[in-house]
Structure formats: structure tokens, C-alpha cells
Amino acid sequence: MIAEQFDFIIIGTGPAGFSAAMTAAKCGKKVLVVEKEGSLGGVCVNTGTFPSKTLREAVLLLTGHLRRQVFEEDSCVIGTTDISMDKLKRRLQYVRLKEHAIIDHQLLRNGVKLVRGAAAFLDDHTVTIETIGEDGTLTARGEYIIIATGSKPRNPPEVPFDDRRIFDSRSILDMPTIPKNMIILGGGVIGSEYATIFAALGVKVTLLDRGERLLKFIDHEITDELQHHFPNGNVEYIANCGNFKIGVEGELAQITLENGDSYSAETLFFALGREANVGGLCLENTGVKIGDGYYITVNDLYQTSVDHIYAVGDVVGWPSLAATSIIQGRLAALNAMQKRSEAFPKIFPVGIYTIPEISYVGMTEEEAREKDYKFVVGRCSYEELPRGQISGECEGMLKMLVHRDTREILGVHIFGGGATEIVHIALMALCHNAKIDLFIENIFNFPTYSEALKIAALSAFNQIERDQCLCP
Ligand SMILES: Cc1cc2nc3c(=O)[nH]c(=O)nc-3n(C[C@H](O)[C@H](O)[C@H](O)COP(=O)(O)OP(=O)(O)OC[C@H]3O[C@@H](n4cnc5c(N)ncnc54)[C@H](O)[C@@H]3O)c2cc1C
Numbered sequence: 001m002i003a004e005q006f007d008f009i010i011i012g013t014g015p016a017g018f019s020a021a022m023t024a025a026k027c028g029k030k031v032l033v034v035e036k037e038g039s040l041g042g043v044c045v046n047t048g049t050f051p052s053k054t055l056r057e058a059v060l061l062l063t064g065h066l067r068r069q070v071f072e073e074d075s076c077v078i079g080t081t082d083i084s085m086d087k088l089k090r091r092l093q094y095v096r097l098k099e100h101a102i103i104d105h106q107l108l109r110n111g112v113k114l115v116r117g118a119a120a121f122l123d124d125h126t127v128t129i130e131t132i133g134e135d136g137t138l139t140a141r142g143e144y145i146i147i148a149t150g151s152k153p154r155n156p157p158e159v160p161f162d163d164r165r166i167f168d169s170r171s172i173l174d175m176p177t178i179p180k181n182m183i184i185l186g187g188g189v190i191g192s193e194y195a196t197i198f199a200a201l202g203v204k205v206t207l208l209d210r211g212e213r214l215l216k217f218i219d220h221e222i223t224d225e226l227q228h229h230f231p232n233g234n235v236e237y238i239a240n241c242g243n244f245k246i247g248v249e250g251e252l253a254q255i256t257l258e259n260g261d262s263y264s265a266e267t268l269f270f271a272l273g274r275e276a277n278v279g280g281l282c283l284e285n286t287g288v289k290i291g292d293g294y295y296i297t298v299n300d301l302y303q304t305s306v307d308h309i310y311a312v313g314d315v316v317g318w319p320s321l322a323a324t325s326i327i328q329g330r331l332a333a334l335n336a337m338q339k340r341s342e343a344f345p346k347i348f349p350v351g352i353y354t355i356p357e358i359s360y361v362g363m364t365e366e367e368a369r370e371k372d373y374k375f376v377v378g379r380c381s382y383e384e385l386p387r388g389q390i391s392g393e394c395e396g397m398l399k400m401l402v403h404r405d406t407r408e409i410l411g412v413h414i415f416g417g418g419a420t421e422i423v424h425i426a427l428m429a430l431c432h433n434a435k436i437d438l439f440i441e442n443i444f445n446f447p448t449y450s451e452a453l454k455i456a457a458l459s460a461f462n463q464i465e466r467d468q469c470l471c472p
């Protein structure tokens with residue numbers, strides 16, 4: 001069989017693969033994209049980012065979560081309204097289908113060839129594709145190949161997943177009904193986001209983690225705020241859970257901890273991390289090396305150990321975000337074409353879509369202390385923020401870490417409405433080594449959530465001035 005020749009073969013249509021394909025196609029390259037699933041967009045569109053964020057918005061709308069706070073209405077949801085899993089699933093599917101069509105159309109109009117099927121390497125330049133349709137097995141040769149195969153939930157074999165009582169992040173949204181109670185194992189991003197979403201829906205959630213606190217990597221004051229404001233008080237957090245055994249007892253899922261404590265619920269959601277999709281790629285037919293945790297090893301240009309094979313997105317490990325995968329895909333394609341030299345940004349924001357949401361950029365207070373920085377913390381509470389009062393979002397805060405001598409902003413951490421949007425203003429400030437004066441001297445729309453940045457900057461300014469007066 002003669003293999004068709006391409007400038008680029010890209011394996012996977014998640015954010016990493018899609019962005020690589022578009023970058024190469026816009027530069028006039030002949031591009032083949034291979035996708036093994038029937039639907040385009042990867043975990044991002046089908047089981048991860050899109051569905052979880054769509055569920056969050058749907059739950060906020062249908063339960064009237066904010067409205068209930070503003071008008072002090074009762075919080076009980078299940079059984080009192082027409083919210084059902086079927087209704088939620090219809091909304092998730094509508095958004096997925098819209099996105100599939102957008103991706104399909106954008107690839108088509110940019111001349112990218114799309115083949116649906118599983119790709120595997122024959123050698124360093126050739127892949128075979130077991131197509132889903134009637135085309136059988138195809139072979140293609142690429143001058144460059146970009147692996148963007150993503151990740152899947154890390155599911156240990158001893159956990160009896162049955163997609164009826166015990167679920168992972170792929171299957172949780174296929175639950176037939178909304179349970180009255182749920183155990184979530186894992187206080188990482190997935191566990192914390194879903195815990196607050198289901199809690200807002202009226203589900204009693206028991207959230208277990210082996211760590212002392214949720215979301216260990218974020219500023220501790222922000223996690224404390226999250227734990228104090230769990231929606232409807234419906235989340236019980238159990239820290240330091242230790243080893244566990246998971247089973248089923250009648251119709252209930254059950255988890256027993258090493259200290260003997262046992263918890264049962266209609267649903268158990270296992271959310272303990274993810275692992276790279278490298279199985280089935282036949283990487284042994286290439287010189288591509290796999291490193292710690294089975295992630296593909298890459299250099300700063302996203303080249304694997306074979307110069308013309310690149311890898312991007314979740315398959316290379318941290319930070320494993322849709323946000324960062326998009327830029328990695330672009331960088332790999334640009335580097336292969338030797339177009340221009342851009343580097344992965346040193347500073348980037350993280351958005352966590354709990355209810356209320358969290359976002360941050362830059363150093364945490366704990367990091368600033370460890371590094372012995374001289375800093376002050378400027379704060380703004382949403383209770384005192386006009387926009388917070390008006391919108392009924394009084395649960396929230398913004399803290400700004402500021403260097404005491406230079407007045408440069410070191411980090412911004414936000415918990416509350418608009419957090420994942422306003423963080424980008426802070427990002428721009430950090431990228432330009434801005435001082436708090438930038439926020440103090442410029443005019444912001446009023447009333448806005450962004451004003452929290454101005455108030456926190458003023459609060460930091462006052463502390464610096466006061467300290468300078470005390471110690472001239
Ligand atoms: C529940 C959840 C919520 C999330 N929320 C967010 C969020 O809010 N914000 C954020 O930035 N990130 C979020 N993420 C992370 C984000 O979804 C991932 O970082 C992102 O999808 C990774 O993109 P990717 O292109 O590397 O891989 P993926 O999106 O996983 O896509 C990989 C694609 O490759 C295909 N593939 C695999 N092997 C082959 C093969 N051999 N041949 C052909 N095709 C193959 C797969 O079918 C898949 O379509 C979330 C993840 C989860 C699980």
C-alpha cells in the first residue's frame with residue numbers, strides 16, 4: 001500500500017491537536033488529523049471541560065442558586081423542581097454537538113484532512129490508521145508528526161467501577177438520575193469542582209482526600225474560603241483519609257477507610273488523577289521515549305527524543321489544562337516549521353470552576369514566604385464591593401501580593417463571581433512587571449468585579465505607606 005505524504009500528521013483532535021492543526025494549516029501546510037473517537041474535540045469537548053462547565057452553568061440557572069441567596073428562598077432542590085439528569089444531559093449534548101460542528105467546519109475550511117480511526121506508528125515517519133468507517137486500514141507518512149492523544153482517568157483495577165453506583169469522570173455525567181447523596185474521592189480540581197456543582201443541585205456530598213486541605217497547590221486562604229462557603233452547606237470534607245477499600249453494599253456504594261470509618265452513598269465518584277494515552281500508539285516502533293508516570297518526554301520545543309516527532313497537551317503531563325494545551329499545540333507546529341520562536345509563558349492563570357469560582361496568577365502567600373520576599377497583602381472582600389452587593393455575590397475575596405519595596409505585583413488570588421475573567425487583567429499586569437500604581441491611577445468601570453483589583457491595590461498601598469511612615 002502506498003502511503004500518502006503529508007507535511008504534518010497530528011494524532012488527536014483535543015485542544016492540543018486542533019490548535020497544532022490550525023497553526024500548520026494557516027501556514028499552507030498539508031495536514032492530516034487523526035481521531036479515534038466518533039466525536040471530535042477530545043476529553044475537553046466530550047467528557048471534561050465542556051460538559052463540566054456546561055453542567056455548572058445549567059445548575060446555576062435551573063436551581064436559581066444566586067436568586068435563592070438574594071431573596072432568601074429555601075435551598076432544597078431535588079424533588080421540588082423539574083430538574084432531572086435527562087434535562088441536564090440534553091443540555092450537555094446540545095453544547096457538545098455545536099462544538100463538534102464548529103471543529104469539523106474549521107478543519108474543513110482550512111483544508112485539513114480528517115480521518116477517523118486509531119493511529120499507530122509503523123516507524124518514525126509512518127502511521128497506520130484503523131479507520132472507523134469502511135476505508136479499512138490507511139497508511140500515511142508525515143514529515144512531522146505531533147502526538148496529542150491526551151489522557152484518561154487513572155482507574156485502579158481493584159475499584160469495581162460499574163457505571164451504576166461507582167463512576168469516574170468519563171461516566172459520571174451518564175448517571176441515570178440525580179442521587180440524593182454522593183461520595184467523591186479526590187479533592188483535586190475535578191473532585192472539588194463537581195462536589196460544589198452537585199452540592200448546589202441539592203446532593204449531600206462527602207468529599208474525601210488524603211491531603212490536609214483541598215486543592216493543595218492554591219493559596220491556603222482561598223481554600224479556607226471555599227470550605228466555608230460550600231453551596232447549601234452540602235459538602236462534608238474529610239481530610240487525611242488514608243488508604244481505603246471501595247465496594248458495594250446492596251444498592252449503595254461504600255468506602256471503608258483504614259481507620260475503620262465507613263461511608264455509603266447512592267453514588268461514588270472516583271477522581272484520583274489522570275494518566276497519558278500512550279497505549280496502542282506502538283511507540284516502540286519509534287525512538288520516542290516515555291518518562292516518569294508514562295508521560296511522553298519532551299524538550300522546551302515540545303520535541304520528543306525523535307527530532308521530527310512532537311508531543312503536546314495532557315500526554316506530556318503537567319499542567320494538563322485545555323488552556324495550556326492550546327498554546328503547546330501552536331508552539332509545536334511553529335517550532336517544527338521554524339516559523340518564529342515563542343516560548344511557553346512563564347506565568348499563566350489557573351481557573352477552577354467551583355461554586356463560587358476560583359482563579360489565580362502568580363505567587364501564593366506560602367511561596368512568597370518560603371522565598372523570603374518582603375511583601376504586603378492587599379485585600380478586597382466582595383461584601384464591601386458595590387458590584388458584589390448589587391449582584392448578591394457577597395461571598396468572595398481578592399488578595400493581591402505586593403513587593404514592599406518595589407510595589408510590583410507578585411500574585412493575585414480570587415474567590416468569587418467573575419474570578420476566572422478578571423484574573424486576566426492581573427495576568428497582563430504581572431506579564432509587564434506592573435506596580436500597584438497601575439491599578440490605583442487608572443479608571444475602572446463602576447460597579448464591576450474588576451474594581452476588586454483597585455481596592456486590593458489601595459489596601460496594599462496603604463500598608464506600604466503606613467510602614468514607611470513608621471520606619472522612615
Ligand atoms: C472533568 C474535567 C474538567 C476539566 N476542566 C478544565 C477546565 O475547566 N479548564 C481547562 O483548561 N482544562 C480542563 N480540563 C483539562 C482539559 O480537558 C485537558 O487538559 C485537555 O482536554 C487536554 O487536551 P489534549 O488535546 O491534550 O487531549 P484530549 O482533549 O484528551 O484529546 C485527545 C484526543 O486524542 C484522541 N486519541 C487518543 N489516542 C488516539 C489514537 N491512537 N489515534 C487517534 N486519536 C487518538 C482521543 O480520542 C482524543 O479525542 C478538564 C478535564 C477534565 C477531565
Ligand SMILES: NC(=O)c1ccc[n+]([C@@H]2O[C@H](COP(=O)([O-])OP(=O)(O)OC[C@H]3O[C@@H](n4cnc5c(N)ncnc54)[C@H](O)[C@@H]3O)[C@@H](O)[C@H]2O)c1
Pocket residue numbers: 185186187188189190191193208209210211215216241242271272273274319320321351352353
Ligand atoms: N478547571 C480546570 O482547569 C480543571 C478542571 C478539572 C480538571 N482539570 C485537569 O484534570 C487533572 C486531573 O484532575 P484530578 O482532580 O483527577 O487530579 P488531581 O491530581 O488534581 O487530584 C487528585 C486528588 O486526589 C488526591 N489523592 C490522590 N491519591 C489519593 C488517595 N490514594 N487517597 C485519597 N486521595 C488521593 C490528591 O491528594 C489530589 O488532591 C487536573 O490536574 C487538571 O489538569 C482541570
